[in-house]
Amino acid sequence: MIEFHLDSRSGVSPYQQIVQQVRHGLRLGLLSEGDQLPTVKDVVAQLAINPNTVLKAYKELEHSGLVSARPGVGTFVTNTLGDGSFAAHGPLRRDLQRWLTKARRAGLDEESIEALFRECIRTAGEEDVA
């Protein structure tokens, strides 16, 4: 069983943090198929958050096919995150490192690099929506 934790300064909403932690657990192998997620009651009793926040996170995970709820029993992991994504990490990391070297040579400090990166993710996200 995993346990959730919340970072109140991350700017990421609590429900998204729960979703991310489940996905993270799957990626790291902390969670695998058949494992049970903590019950809503357990999560709220531990984190002091609104039960709807947990339900919303679990619904989103269910919607993306990672978990399924068995009424009266609990929520269980039904899928793993594709290993394909894991295999792609290495080459992507190398690309990114090359890019970072370029960015530093161009005179960007860490802060500007992070700002640029975040801005790109944001605009790409908006294009996806549009």
Added chain:
Amino acid sequence: MNDVIEAHGLGKRYGRRWALTDCTLEIPAGRVVGLVGPNGAGKTTLLHLAVGLLRPSAGSITVLGGRPGEGPGQLRRIGFVAQDAPTYASLSVADHLRLGAWMNPSWDRGLAQQRITRLGLDAKQKAGRLSGGQRAQLALTLAVAKRPDLLILDEPVASLDPLARREFLQGLMEVVADQGVSVVLSSHLVADLERVCDFLVVLVGSRIQLAGEIETLLATHRRLIGPRHDPDTLPSSQHVIDERHTDRQSTILVQTDEPVLDPSWAVEELDLEDLVLAYMGRTAANGSQPSIVEVRA
């Protein structure tokens, strides 16, 4: 009837002073409602009207479909914990539970006992010798064990230290998850409510400034930062809540249901605290009667 609380033009006057003015509100069932406002805003007055400890001077209020304090049937469905979690100092924890069982036909003995055990309270201990956190938990136990449909808590965590505060909210959320009870709790600190509430009511200077689902409120408010703009040039769908200008830059907080398209703005999301402070600051700065913003899902 799906609303736990409905108020129309509700007001309460003490002598010449209105403690609550023209309050119109609909709170759906199944929510955890945060009632926020500075001290003296009228939060306690509103809660006391809801439980029937006060009678309205104007307008009307309906709670769980009935008039507050109307009869035993109505009282039975509401659990109320007044400010500072009052208990009987000379009675023991066990005495309080006996009293609860005696006075409430729907008393859930098992639930009360289970909560006391989990909290590690000594049944023989006199309530006057409990810590603030323990007393608050005892008061919550009494309110919860009568199995109400609506829990009303007046500043339940204001006097508690951070650990006791967290433990109290953990217990409260467990009750909500378990029993599906609707909750209204007041606080002058937004931070206390941010994680536990899904519906927000902001009360300032005896008037409701803002009410709605927190998710909707956050989704419909944006901070716009950009070169100096005249707020009158904003599209009509953007309602200005707060604005600041320097000679070059404008920072405007708007309420809008539509995306912000003007590319000269950097658009930021707000957190709950920013949002509440903006609405509170608005009344302080204007001194006039602001229009009530109602945001519905």
